[in-house]
Amino acid sequence: MKDSEFYKIPIAYLLPYSVLIVASGVWLFLLSQGLDSAQSLMQTLKDIFYTPEAKSVRGLIEVATPHLFAMGMLIFVAAHFMLFSTRVSKKTTAIVALMVFGFALFDILAYFMISFGWLVSGWMKLLAMVSFVSALTLLLSLLAFSL
Amino acid sequence: MKFLITKELGHTRLLTILMSAVVFFILLYLVFDVALHAYVIGTDRHGIALTLFGDAENFVEPILLDTLLLQVHSDLFMSLFSLLILTSIGIRMYGGTRIIRWAVHLVFVLGMLSAVMLLVAYFVGTWLIPVWIAVFVAWHVFAFVLGVSVLKTLLFS
Numbered sequence: 001m002k003d004s005e006f007y008k009i010p011i012a013y014l015l016p017y018s019v020l021i022v023a024s025g026v027w028l029f030l031l032s033q034g035l036d037s038a039q040s041l042m043q044t045l046k047d048i049f050y051t052p053e054a055k056s057v058r059g060l061i062e063v064a065t066p067h068l069f070a071m072g073m074l075i076f077v078a079a080h081f082m083l084f085s086t087r088v089s090k091k092t093t094a095i096v097a098l099m100v101f102g103f104a105l106f107d108i109l110a111y112f113m114i115s116f117g118w119l120v121s122g123w124m125k126l127l128a129m130v131s132f133v134s135a136l137t138l139l140l141s142l143l144a145f146s147l
Numbered sequence: 148m149k150f151l152i153t154k155e156l157g158h159t160r161l162l163t164i165l166m167s168a169v170v171f172f173i174l175l176y177l178v179f180d181v182a183l184h185a186y187v188i189g190t191d192r193h194g195i196a197l198t199l200f201g202d203a204e205n206f207v208e209p210i211l212l213d214t215l216l217l218q219v220h221s222d223l224f225m226s227l228f229s230l231l232i233l234t235s236i237g238i239r240m241y242g243g244t245r246i247i248r249w250a251v252h253l254v255f256v257l258g259m260l261s262a263v264m265l266l267v268a269y270f271v272g273t274w275l276i277p278v279w280i281a282v283f284v285a286w287h288v289f290a291f292v293l294g295v296s297v298l299k300t301l302l303f304s
Contacts, residue, residue: 005243006238006242006243006247006248006251007235007238009234009238009248009251009252009255010230010231010234010235010238010251010255013227013230013255013259014227014231016259017223017226017227017255017259018227020223020259020262020263021220021223021224021227024216024219024220024223025220027216028213028216028217028220031212031213031216032213036212036213070224073228074224077228077231
């Protein structure tokens with residue numbers, strides 16, 4: 001690839017941008033669960049666990065639709081840069097990338113279980129969010145290691 | 148990423164046309180993004196302060212934190228992808244010259260700072276508004292200049 005060394009610059013900037021996008025996304029979710037109304041983070045997490053905010057299916061679809069595209073794109077772009085990596089094997093990349101795709105889908109769809117009344121507690125959404133953030137962090141770490 | 152590995156653009160006219168079209172769309176995106184922020188956030192220091200902090204005397208409510216955060220969240224995503232495409236084509240066209248290297252660093256840092264600075268201004272106060280305006284305008288201008296330069300090279304060389 002021509003001037004491949006220089007392509008490392010935009011790839012490197014993908015990392016802090018992704019961290020900021022995920023951090024603002026998590027913050028937005030916590031705000032929707034009452035974080036802004038003088039609640040501590042721990043209290044908000046407890047509230048999500050025991051009494052998650054009621055959300056309409058329409059509201060969830062409005063959130064899920066752009067995220068299905070955006071999260072898919074972000075994971076694809078980050079993972080496909082690993083094709084140029086000589087430090088991480090293709091097999092490892094494939095496993096991690098599929099794991100991130102899976103957890104992203106789990107994260108996007110988890111709240112539907114609460115809205116449909118299949119779950120009363122919000123533990124599933126918290127688990128989905130933590131799993132997705134952890135898996136994406138692993139993928140981004142591998143990308144950083146490959147630079 | 149085929150445009151990164153195709154050796155001679157002269158032999159692939161279709162790729163040149165496609166790259167020109169995507170750069171043209173990114174240039175339009177940059178112009179419309181300025182217009183969008185002018186409508187949503189404001190056009191001058193007073194207007195932006197009114198949006199971010201409201202005006203108690205005139206019963207103007209400040210923007211909700213989740214509305215502002217949603218704007219920042221989508222700004223980060225849009226700027227990341229537009230810059231990834233623009234800078235990759237830029238590096239493809241000009242190679243790794245010192246100027247293009249600095250230009251890539253500059254647009255990425257300014258794009259990121261622009262989004263973060265708006266949020267920081269919301270919490271810190273009005274004195275940061277001019278800084279946000281400067282950073283926001285700078286990232287759009289530098290990205291636009293880079294885009295025009297890439298488009299010119301694609302079309303006329």
